[in-house]
Amino acid sequence: DFAKMDMCREVRTGVPEAVFAEGKENDEIVKIVMKCADNDGIMVTRLQNDRYQSIKEDLSPLIDRGFKLNYNRKARILVVKEHDPKKIGKIGIITAGTSDIPVAEEARIVAEEVGCDVLRSYDVGVAGIHRLFSQVRIMLEEEVEVLIVVAGMEGALPSVVAGLVDMPVIGVPSSVGYGVGEGGFTALYAMLQSCAPGIAVVNIDNGFGAALFASTIIKSRIKREI
Amino acid sequence: DFAKMDMCREVRTGVPEAVFAEGKENDEIVKIVMKCADNDGIMVTRLQNDRYQSIKEDLSPLIDRGFKLNYNRKARILVVKEHDPKKIGKIGIITAGTSDIPVAEEARIVAEEVGCDVLRSYDVGVAGIHRLFSQVRIMLEEEVEVLIVVAGMEGALPSVVAGLVDMPVIGVPSSVGYGVGEGGFTALYAMLQSCAPGIAVVNIDNGFGAALFASTIIKSRIKREI
Amino acid sequence: DFAKMDMCREVRTGVPEAVFAEGKENDEIVKIVMKCADNDGIMVTRLQNDRYQSIKEDLSPLIDRGFKLNYNRKARILVVKEHDPKKIGKIGIITAGTSDIPVAEEARIVAEEVGCDVLRSYDVGVAGIHRLFSQVRIMLEEEVEVLIVVAGMEGALPSVVAGLVDMPVIGVPSSVGYGVGEGGFTALYAMLQSCAPGIAVVNIDNGFGAALFASTIIKSRIKREI
Amino acid sequence: DFAKMDMCREVRTGVPEAVFAEGKENDEIVKIVMKCADNDGIMVTRLQNDRYQSIKEDLSPLIDRGFKLNYNRKARILVVKEHDPKKIGKIGIITAGTSDIPVAEEARIVAEEVGCDVLRSYDVGVAGIHRLFSQVRIMLEEEVEVLIVVAGMEGALPSVVAGLVDMPVIGVPSSVGYGVGEGGFTALYAMLQSCAPGIAVVNIDNGFGAALFASTIIKSRIKREI
């Protein structure tokens, strides 16, 4: 039974401690961050800018203790850490529109925190399909290992991309849409029901989960190489 | 107020009398067909083959009276008429997969009954996107006036087609799919939430309505020419 | 393959560049508008008045460069353009109630920007059916080519209108309603399940898409005339 | 507290004992019918013809005891009674289509069993609106007291009728429809969200409940007259 525990601990190595800010009060977040930062850093996701401004002061002791506090307003994420992660590989992130960028940026920052280089190509769905082709080609030439594709509305982009490339495509439905598309279910379902080969999906707006899954693929490849 | 009535009557000219077989019993259908055929013919939609075989005999007196009875098994439609319609224009019908063909064939037969020539291109979604391109080009060269595009699953095809052509695209979601796609709602919603310009949508599996809408566009153009 | 690209470009001619303001930040909208206006103008849809007031100043350089900036508060739309479009045809827009007017006005402005004359008849559903009759008759006498009909609540108006006229009717469900009608799904489904001939539907509140679809019908007719 | 019980008993007078056949086994139905018939008769609703044929034999002793057994195949209802009810008033039943007739017939038989004369006008929605007008006029001239209006698909008929008459209209959504209309929810919601004055609604396919509600209105009027 001891092995089980070991197995457990080894597994979690490298997965950044993260808390979901929604539904928590500011003082709870401060308390959690102060405690967790003692060890190995922490990320706070879905933290709106005004909330961050309110707690920034309370977290400043961490800076004296040698932590870096990086807050990204677009991605609504706060990263608290002592050291930068060591590099593990390269992924690509593509969005259909400008409104999908917050979700994509959440994915980017999480991916970078676990050691990925990230190639971005945002808003390719607005331009004609020829712009998508050239962007996908760059991704291929740069030898990214996994693609995260974020799309709201009718959510067709991940399927189109998965039809063009031979690498794993992680579809992230965003809640961008209105009428039948409100909330992101149309995008989610379109990605799940996609006929394209090589696509799997995470929850609506879950840039965080997509990045973790991408990094799991890369870490699994590295383990095999050794 | 008299004008209103006239207007009404004129409006309905050319729209074929049609009944929806589901939810009706065989003897009801026979009665309706025998009565309506007195005037200007009739179509029975969603009539399964075994039901048609059961009532065929009862309808045979119509043949003696000069009517043609055409039943199409794939399209599940029975057409009863004396004369062929006069030609009004040309439309194209495209399907994503083989399973969408019954819906497309319903649209084809209805369109032909109101005087359209129909160019078909079925199952283009299975082949790569290059096959779609060549099929769309044929449609353009043949100068079809309206495109009906049938798709189930994630329902992306009408959007892709509407992004390529400058003519009205009528999206018909089909109930082909499973899991989140079961029943056709994913396809319907994806078409409604589409970012492509020049697309409108009819009910799931409604090949009949798509054909009527297409013919309304053409008849409206003809009226203007005179 | 070159042909494909040409085809593509020709297709998009005449469709106004448009961005959907929801989910974008003010500075993103300013940046997009400043860039797109370089070429051929742009429309920003779903832009609330207070947001417009915040960015108006930043967009003023465009005026010096010869652009007109027209903002319509009711329709929540901003049009940036150098020249007025050339006229292509006439359409009608009908609403069931006063609350449907924002959606109808979005459709009107988009339609005008692509060269349509627009005949309006708002709030006909509240008055008795006789008022609808007279309004439809005016539409017919003025020889509009397509009808856009906006309705929320039980969404019955487009069906009634499609039963009266022989031209294409584009149903636009609005999100006006409460209880079972909240969000516009009851209206949407009623239009899709309509028994009337000659009706197709766009997404809830999608005045923009209805206008584009209407203009596609007209442009397709013009192409044929030449 | 005694009054309460009395009140209770008086209330239920005149409401026919009824059982819902679905979900019950044949022998259970036989047992219930044999027992209930001891007193004042009983109705079995939703009893398919083949099931009736299976239990007919077992129920025959009732005939010797002076009961009448009337089974209506279309309405899927079995009525077991000794005496005909005494007449209380007149109602009208209207259906949009032929497929709605089973629901309407269930309503008719239940209404007749509680003493109503029933005027029927089926399938008026298929014919133009002028046919509806003449049918409604007959209902008015015949001085029916309540109207039951059955409709599936987009469920617009009860609203149209309620806009024409000044008597209570009971909307009965039927499960006739497909795609978004499958199961009857679109019809139900459209009736509930109706803008017409003087309309209330019962469950999908609930002809039984509509007839009971209609008879409650009439019995309530009679009580007042005395």
Add this chain to the structure above:
Amino acid sequence: DFAKMDMCREVRTGVPEAVFAEGKENDEIVKIVMKCADNDGIMVTRLQNDRYQSIKEDLSPLIDRGFKLNYNRKARILVVKEHDPKKIGKIGIITAGTSDIPVAEEARIVAEEVGCDVLRSYDVGVAGIHRLFSQVRIMLEEEVEVLIVVAGMEGALPSVVAGLVDMPVIGVPSSVGYGVGEGGFTALYAMLQSCAPGIAVVNIDNGFGAALFASTIIKSRIKREI
């Protein structure tokens, strides 16, 4: 055809002109009220208090012209009229809880405006079932003709009441609830699926429609008496 129009007009007599404030802007409401008040008065439903305070001033000219302006904050309704209606009958209104009162008050005011006396019994569901019994008995003794029963949460009250009385019960689901009950659908469905005899239902929170339906029953009874 003239008769049709007459019929129409006569039908609408007595139904108060009403507008739904949600989705309309303040100036639109002012314009509609000023115009409609010219004839026979008007009601504005779903008008929040702060909105009423904003337009009160603009409506004051009506007072000089002899109109009474009654605003009820709880019911969120504004009544504009010259004369009080003549009395037609008596109804009862019952609510399950305190939170259902706004919906009940909307029903009360509308009912009074069409000439009903209204007996109220609010919040009976909170007290034990014995309190309900005594309230229902009062309703019976006072000889109300119709009962409107408002309930949110699990929506059981109308069924319980309908099982106790022999008069028409109009169930009004309210949007009071949380979790599975949020929005009022649980209450609506429970009322529609009720086994109790003599119950029909209107839309969630639709006190207005319930009152109109109740008055239609009474007016229909009066017409018969003459």
Add this chain to the structure above:
Amino acid sequence: DFAKMDMCREVRTGVPEAVFAEGKENDEIVKIVMKCADNDGIMVTRLQNDRYQSIKEDLSPLIDRGFKLNYNRKARILVVKEHDPKKIGKIGIITAGTSDIPVAEEARIVAEEVGCDVLRSYDVGVAGIHRLFSQVRIMLEEEVEVLIVVAGMEGALPSVVAGLVDMPVIGVPSSVGYGVGEGGFTALYAMLQSCAPGIAVVNIDNGFGAALFASTIIKSRIKREI
């Protein structure tokens, strides 16, 4: 860590091994039963009669080995065991209608197999509320410890019962219903949103789970007594 395992094992003591027959093939069920019966018996739930008849023969070797095979057709359950359980306490099971009996019988048999005496009172919802009162009183006099209440349709019975008694009430929604009640969700939601104190709920048609939960309450009480 050893304790954890012990804890685990102790926990499961007394919970009968059970398999859900739906989705499994006959030969799979036979294999599972033959294997599991080696130890301590097994139950097969949701096993339709025709399926039982097909596998009965294959299971007969168990009889030679001293097992009893009890199949209950109504409850669709097969019990395979060597010894009868020792008695732990008494529970009551109530159903609203006759159609709810299969679910109630599943609960009864499972409860008996874990050592409960079961008092049944089926179909109390059909009779007036006074019959319910007398049934509940018998349950109280017989000192049952927990009540399982099964109801479909509008699902009001468990709330009514929980308002009358001071013992735990387990609500079991059944899938008996039609229209809005089809599938049992209306009953489920009504039970969850109930205002009555002392009620908790299990899945639709889950008589099995209700019985296990009831037995857990009783076993927990027994443990405390020792």
Add this chain to the structure above:
Amino acid sequence: DFAKMDMCREVRTGVPEAVFAEGKENDEIVKIVMKCADNDGIMVTRLQNDRYQSIKEDLSPLIDRGFKLNYNRKARILVVKEHDPKKIGKIGIITAGTSDIPVAEEARIVAEEVGCDVLRSYDVGVAGIHRLFSQVRIMLEEEVEVLIVVAGMEGALPSVVAGLVDMPVIGVPSSVGYGVGEGGFTALYAMLQSCAPGIAVVNIDNGFGAALFASTIIKSRIKREI
């Protein structure tokens, strides 16, 4: 019939009078509290802090009359009482995350008000499963009688706990989640469809109902002991 009433009254003994603040106005709440406190105290649930601050003053006369007013901001609950309840037993409350604490605290306070000692273990789902094991063990060693387990997101915790312990587990889904988990339905359904033995469920966020159900189990056990 007298017995019934007695039975009723005895039943309700010990269940604290409670009102649900949402949907009620401040002055209504004050009135209800002032009246109910006359007897035996009252609880106001779902009372946001700002609302409590507004009515605090108005409730102060109660303090002079000897009542204690305890408001808990996290649990959003106000307790008004004269005496502390007498102790009846011990329960445990577990939450998956920090965001579930408001629901858990509502349960705790209600449980304490009916005489339960409460052992808390919050946020065990975030830590690895080994932390859960040790927490559950403490619950077992402290001999709690019932476990209330609150979880949002995928709602798996109650099932895991119910698989480990042999006492009744009451699952409380919380509305913590996003995308497919928004509103708490995913958690609710996962708990209802759980394979673990000994679990029943209350409405989303219904800490109040869970505590009442837990206390009913304990009071039922006590009654048996006497």
Add this chain to the structure above:
Amino acid sequence: DFAKMDMCREVRTGVPEAVFAEGKENDEIVKIVMKCADNDGIMVTRLQNDRYQSIKEDLSPLIDRGFKLNYNRKARILVVKEHDPKKIGKIGIITAGTSDIPVAEEARIVAEEVGCDVLRSYDVGVAGIHRLFSQVRIMLEEEVEVLIVVAGMEGALPSVVAGLVDMPVIGVPSSVGYGVGEGGFTALYAMLQSCAPGIAVVNIDNGFGAALFASTIIKSRIKREI
């Protein structure tokens, strides 16, 4: 642009041609298989045994031409091929229950056809969590590269597994369940809303897509190694 086409073709290499049998008629399937087999083999998914038996004869010419026809009844899949694929890596497939095996077997056969060795561990959810631990350990020792985890009901297994291992976990919700779990949506949503790191999801019952996604991960790793 030529590159694009090349890119396209290269991409699809190794993805087996597959058709979805549902919604296609037997003769259509025969035609597709006969044609596709000309090149590189084909798979027919969701082909029920009785349908396979009907077309087997018609496909026999393929055997003479050197093809192997392997039909797997459990997985409902037909594989037509000339050569076995070359080995690319090893994956693991785990199911929660016996009823999930058809989906798992579909995944296994597809995975094997693209060159994967597959380690199976079915029905681990039924046994206690200790059995899961030992199964997962075997998967780790055998160095599988990706895990496919199939579960219906509450769908918790993939989350539990993803919490234990450091390799990509592909969650496949199955449609095994009843009540709230019917159709597989509860399992799907629970997997999407999972808190575990390193999990992505495919459509309900989509063993096919899961296997393709797994193989894409492996092929992507191989490409990098070269």
